[in-house]
Amino acid sequence: MELPEYLKYSEEHLWVRSGNGRSVRVGFTEYAADQLREVVSIELPSVGDEVAIGDVVGEVESVKSAGDILSPVAGVVTQINDDLDANTDLVNDDPYGDGWLFEVELGDDDGVDDLLDADAYAELIES
Structure with a gap:
């Protein structure tokens, strides 16, 4: 399983670049x-939404389950991946590339320093 070293990770299985x-x-x-x-x-x-760490910012539904998407950082949403409207397969086919979800302009208490590095995230998913 690929875990790029240049990314940070949340316990809710999101990456932040x-x-x-x-x-x-x-x-x-x-x-x-x-x-x-x-x-x-x-x-x-939506673009312009203010989000805090842990806020429900969306929902994902798969053939297996449905769940909330929780923001791993705090700030203002500046862009969303419109390509996912027509092609949700991007999430599965290219999760670290074309399957990205949204972008955030970070606020003051952004939470980035509290995210996991690749090694810590690997430990999380192995346990």
């Missing part, structure tokens, strides 16, 4: 995508 300045991109880990199996629908936050 730093972008330009205070912007981050968020998506499901490969582990989460494997657990979901085939994603059939996904609801994402």
Whole structure:
């Protein structure tokens, strides 16, 4: 299972990648995508939404289950992956690339320092 070292991870199986300045991109880990199996629908936050760590920002439904998407960081949503409207398979096929979910411009207490590195996340999913 792929766990890129340059990403941070949440205990809710989302990855966070730093972008330009205070912007981050968020998506499901490969582990989460494997657990979901085939994603059939996904609801994402709206651009401009203010999110706090742990806020429900969307919902994912797969052939196996349905669940909430919890924000791993705090800030303002600046972009969502519109490609997922027409092609939810991207979440399963390319979770660290084209299957990303949304971007956030981080606030002051953004929570990034509290996220897991790849080794700590690997320990989490192995236990």
